Amino acid sequence: MSQKLPNRDAVSYGEAIRSKSVRVTKHRLLIMTALSHERLPISIRDLTKKVRSCNESTLYRSLESLVDAQLVRRVHLDGAAARYELSIDRPHHHHIQCVRCGLIQDVDICVRSKEEAVLRSTPAFASVVDHSLEFFGICKPCASR
Amino acid sequence: MSQKLPNRDAVSYGEAIRSKSVRVTKHRLLIMTALSHERLPISIRDLTKKVRSCNESTLYRSLESLVDAQLVRRVHLDGAAARYELSIDRPHHHHIQCVRCGLIQDVDICVRSKEEAVLRSTPAFASVVDHSLEFFGICKPCASR
C-alpha cells in the first residue's frame, strides 16, 4: 500500500486538470504538486506552510474545485479540520488512524463493491458517486504501553 | 432501516450512561433524549435549538464524553460541522447523502467484517476500534431534474 510517489511534473498535472474541464492555474498546479509530496492527507493549515505563495482563501477555493473534479479527496480523521490528498497517481484507498497517538496509515480495503447493495437498500437514491471510509484503531506501540 | 424510534425514558438513558462509567447529569440525559427524537445526525448548532437549557460549551463537552463512551456517534457529511446521532437503541448503521440537495438516509451496509482484513494489511496496528463510512450519491428527484 501507499509509498512509491510517482512525483510527476506540473505539465502532467495540467493535463489531468484540463481533462476535468477545470482551469489550469499556477496555484492549482502548485497545490497538486505539494500534495504529491505528501504521504498522508494534509490539513489546509499545514498546506499553507508548503505552498507559501498561495493565499489561504485560494487554497480553500482551489481544493474545493479539485475535490469536485475528483482530482483530490477530502478526508475526515480526528480533529475538526478536513485533510486533503491527491486522488490520482495512486490507487483509491482509505486510512486507519490510531486513536491514542494519531498515527495514520493507508489501507486498501474499499466498499465500492457495496454500492449496488446500498442502492438496493435505499430506493430514494438513483446512484452512488462517492464514499468516505476511515478506520480507527490502536497501533502496536500504543497497545503495548 | 432506521425509523421506529424507541423513545425510551430518561431513566433508561441514565442506566446506559452509568454503565459506561460516565457521570449521569441532567444535561447528558437531555442531550440523549433530544438525539433520540432526531431521525438523522444533527449538528451542534441545530442541537442547541432543541436543548435550549444547555450551554453550547456543555454540548461540545458532553457530546465528546458520550462519543468516547460510544453512546453517540460523530458523523461527517457535507459541511464543516460534525453531526451527532445516538448509537444505542438502533442498529449500527451508516448514511448516504445526496450531493445535490443534501438529503440524508440511513444505510445498513457496514464494514465491520472487513476489520480483520484491515489489520492484516496494516501490520502497524494492533486492533480496530471503530470506523466511519458514508456514501454520497444522487437522489431520484435530483436525478430526474
Added chain:
DNA sequence: AGAGTATATGCAAATTATTTGCAAATAGCG
C-alpha cells in the same frame, strides 16, 4: 498573437466551529 469574457485570486473581514480558563454547581461515594 491580441481582445473579450468567464473564472480565479488576494486581501480583509465576516461567519462558523471548536476549545479553553476558571469559579460555581453538582454527581457519586461513603
Added chain:
DNA sequence: CGCTATTTGCAAATAATTTGCATATACTCT
C-alpha cells in the same frame, strides 16, 4: 450529609471556513 472529582456556565480565545469585491489570469475566438 459531607467530601472530592467532575461538570457546567460564561466569556473569551482560537481555529476553520466562507464571502465581497477589485484586480489578475486562463481560455476562446479571431
